[in-house]
Amino acid sequence: MNISLYNKSFLSLLDFTANEIYYLLDLATKLKLKRKQGIPGNLLQGKNIALLFEKTSTRTRSAFEIGVIEEGGYPSFIDISSSQFGKKESVEDSAKVLAGYFHAIEFRGYAQKTVEDLAKYSGIPVYNGLTDEDHPTQILADLLTIQEKLPHKPLSEIKVAYIGDTRNNMANAWMYGCAKLGMHFVGFGPKELHPKDEFMNKALAAANKNGAKIEISSDPLCLKNADVIYTDVWVSMGEEHELQKRASLLKDYKITPELMNATQNPNTLFMHCLPAFHDDHTLAVKKASEEYGIDIKEVSDEVFRSKNSIVFEQAENRLHTIKALLVATLSPQQN
Template structure:
């Protein structure tokens, strides 16, 4: 359906708005089926390799449960379990795994690795997170927004914090492709790369949305979504002290929420959260926080990706 059979899921750059919308619709249907206790068989007989260079809670659990729910077998491969990129090249590992598995998930550092896995394996490859992109998270975010806001097109989405990380990059793509106005609020040194912004502005022109990159926290006014992420991504722990100093004015707290002036807004976070830094306990635990709906939706949207590309 929509040209998704056999397709890898490496970045949302590779997907049209129609394909993304189809995945969101399918995720909603699969979520309803699970809520009704209906056991699925759409992935029966499939074997999925789960490669993890980086630790994970939501991504690992979401892929595992999604596989089992629809009859597939997930095989976890930690960084010490295989020779990927060490004693064996990525290309050779990909060609071996492609003969043994029906699909491969990769969560690690390099986008080049997940791209090469897709290039050489001959099976669908899913990006569970790299330093550049986190596309499965964005699908969960979009589904959560649809559930709470009713629609996507024309909504105002504000990401505040480290704007040049994998979440900032991926949210720019997802929002602009789906007609969501996106504002990234960050100190200028942490703005997304100019070339990436220009590409996403092109998507925005097609969908009728807008892109704003600013240092001003006043830009939260009228937001339908306030979104933040950790100030130090995995592998950047040595920069924690300077990041905290730089990003302290961008903390999501009750004073910032008051500037939004939208009683129907929601707060989102991809988790894990470092409460007291990028977000306060009060906001995280508030009635408008939907972070655990968002976390659950990782599984439903990942299941949709696998069903659409494998069944």
């Protein structure tokens, strides 16, 4: 596969061809094996990466920091709340300043426009670690995990059912990923939370070119034969004020053994981008129960801990796919 992604930004999977996505997955597999064999890396030697965080993070920050370090580079974490970014200095000016220090920039925050402007004005690779509209690095990890767990079935034959708020960033990102790889995507959730036309139209345009199928439904029959059931928390960062409304809308879409059985496939995998509310051991779940008398758990503990659950494999693969992304876009040796 003669593909070069050198010096390319990663803002959305819509910007990549199927072959380029498969290239990143293949590279991630190789780098994962190298790590497990204890072979030290040096493909990012001399590279400095800025990690701009407007939203909190566990997996994204850890994956980028470790990925850079293990290949010989140096990551610099920048908490936007304690920097001049976007307050005393515009995004455009900050992008130009950072480009003088760093070889690439990762951004995790609210507006998609911010990450797009960073790429536009910096002239160096910029990576979308999550925005309100998209989460492409998560989808890369998820695709790798599905490949590993269902090796007998090509991704183009996989049916992914995303359940809950089908208009959030994870649903958008999954629609885009499925559309690019010719997969079958089903969004199952209340009509009030179906995708916005803007994002649905982008996904459908890509799906039509690549033989993918995109469905949105409130009928559980759409889950039949799904290879993957996927969900996310009901309230995203910055939307906590909608807690009671969301819980009311989504209570019938909680992932339970009964809902898993609706696929009529005993081998359906359960996936979640994490963090997940599946038991009573988090402050958020306790607060919702004690202050509002509501259950905000989007998945039962039984499903979360079941043999079909591969959530922690997904979490680990964030490291390997992000490392592949960094190496592919920053290392001349890889291109």
